[in-house]
Amino acid sequence: MSSTVEKLGPSRVKLTVEIPFADLKPHLDKAYVDIASSVTIPGFRKGKVPPLVIDQRFGRGAVLQEAINSILPSAYEGAVVEAKVSPLGEPEIEITKLEDGEVIEFSAEVDIRPEFEVPDFAELSAVVDAKKPVDDEVNERIDLLRSRFATTAEVDRPAADGDRVTLDLVASRDGEPLPDGTAVDIAYIVGSGGMIDGLDVAVVGLSVGEEAEFASTLVGGALEGEPADIKVTVKKVAEQTLPEVDDEFASMISEFDTVEEMKADLAKGVEANLEAEQVAAGRDKIIEAMVAATDFEVPAGVVASEVDARKEQINGQLAQAGLTLERYLEQTPEETSRTVEDFWAELEANTVKGLKAQLILDKIADDAEFNVEQEDLSKMIVQKAMRNGTTPEAEAQHMMEHNHLGAWMAEIRRNKAMGEVVAKAKVTDTDGAVVDITMRTGEAMAESDH
Numbered sequence: 001m002s003s004t005v006e007k008l009g010p011s012r013v014k015l016t017v018e019i020p021f022a023d024l025k026p027h028l029d030k031a032y033v034d035i036a037s038s039v040t041i042p043g044f045r046k047g048k049v050p051p052l053v054i055d056q057r058f059g060r061g062a063v064l065q066e067a068i069n070s071i072l073p074s075a076y077e078g079a080v081v082e083a084k085v086s087p088l089g090e091p092e093i094e095i096t097k098l099e100d101g102e103v104i105e106f107s108a109e110v111d112i113r114p115e116f117e118v119p120d121f122a123e124l125s126a127v128v129d130a131k132k133p134v135d136d137e138v139n140e141r142i143d144l145l146r147s148r149f150a151t152t153a154e155v156d157r158p159a160a161d162g163d164r165v166t167l168d169l170v171a172s173r174d175g176e177p178l179p180d181g182t183a184v185d186i187a188y189i190v191g192s193g194g195m196i197d198g199l200d201v202a203v204v205g206l207s208v209g210e211e212a213e214f215a216s217t218l219v220g221g222a223l224e225g226e227p228a229d230i231k232v233t234v235k236k237v238a239e240q241t242l243p244e245v246d247d248e249f250a251s252m253i254s255e256f257d258t259v260e261e262m263k264a265d266l267a268k269g270v271e272a273n274l275e276a277e278q279v280a281a282g283r284d285k286i287i288e289a290m291v292a293a294t295d296f297e298v299p300a301g302v303v304a305s306e307v308d309a310r311k312e313q314i315n316g317q318l319a320q321a322g323l324t325l326e327r328y329l330e331q332t333p334e335e336t337s338r339t340v341e342d343f344w345a346e347l348e349a350n351t352v353k354g355l356k357a358q359l360i361l362d363k364i365a366d367d368a369e370f371n372v373e374q375e376d377l378s379k380m381i382v383q384k385a386m387r388n389g390t391t392p393e394a395e396a397q398h399m400m401e402h403n404h405l406g407a408w409m410a411e412i413r414r415n416k417a418m419g420e421v422v423a424k425a426k427v428t429d430t431d432g433a434v435v436d437i438t439m440r441t442g443e444a445m446a447e448s449d450h
Helices: 021-038 051-058 060-083 134-148 199-203 247-253 259-292 300-320 325-331 340-367 374-388 392-401 405-424 441-446
Strands: 002-009 012-020 087-099 103-112 125-128 151-154 164-173 176-189 211-217 227-241 426-429
Touching (some): 002 060, 021 051, 021 060, 021 103, 060 087, 087 300, 134 259, 176 227, 199 211, 199 227, 259 405, 300 340, 325 340, 340 405, 374 405, 392 405
Parallel strands (some): 125 426
Antiparallel strands (some): 002 012, 012 103, 151 227, 164 227
């Protein structure tokens, strides 16, 4: 078996592979056996139909095609190894010569990883935000816990920020109530926001039985996004009382007997989360710097294929939620300034960056000849099980059923390559302190899989 490679462009090649008939013969014999075992022909026992009869009944071409389909994967893989290229995606294969008894020839056009030089890792740097004060984060968590265990008592006074109120809402336009525009006995905490624009301003100062009207935009329902006049009636005002932060509170909401022990435990969790956030931010920024410092183009066909797959996934998720992309952008506060065209353009730009990062890490892994050991794969399976709340056995079964082994092994090699990068790159925070992201880079990268 021999092969040649022709460069069609910076990132596309054409492999031409010649298969001597002697190499095809075992596959041809197996094709005859398989066909003989699957057909019933009068006068012959199943599995004992002679090749000549099969040729007469089904045609020699059909048998040759089955044999060729059987040998193609290994022949193509051998040509890839011989050409020393890294294919991206599936090849376009064409049988170019078929001389029965003599030779088979096929060509395979495929996008490959472009040639490029990886940057000097020591020259990569990034700046991340300094960690928030641990005490502030601990106090925020305690305040959240206090609100969960708050007690309420009805009061005879106007509603104020922080009160839990019960409301009736009626939406109308031109004096006529709108269909499905009435909501009764709505529980709401004044000042919490997130319901209807203008509601907090309208409710503050109202006592039980009083009402107010204001103009706003509807949220939810068939008239979502439509302007309307809203009448709000206060039916109940209850004052919230937060529990004191004392030992009794600590023992009620945690396994600890004292406030000091509870705060110390919360501080450990906060510190770990803040560190993880810095690690993830540092990793992302180093990847961005690495991509920016590496000059090559991702093959257009590879980009188009990945973008199409992501578009299909996003549109499918939106459809399940009963949304279009236009409606999603309209009702998502942080997205309202973007058009559909902007959204897809950003998706494509991010896809290109992601593909470039993968190709760079793959080259680093190849250059360093990183291998994947069974211990590496076992560790990844255990990590996935912990994150997904399953068992290692279930994750291993999922891997085999969905043919993820190749992708997971590639991910392990990229994690190892990323470890090489961050070991030399420099990350500091906005206060000038050095941030060590070497210990948890692999874990942080694993969290973005699937």
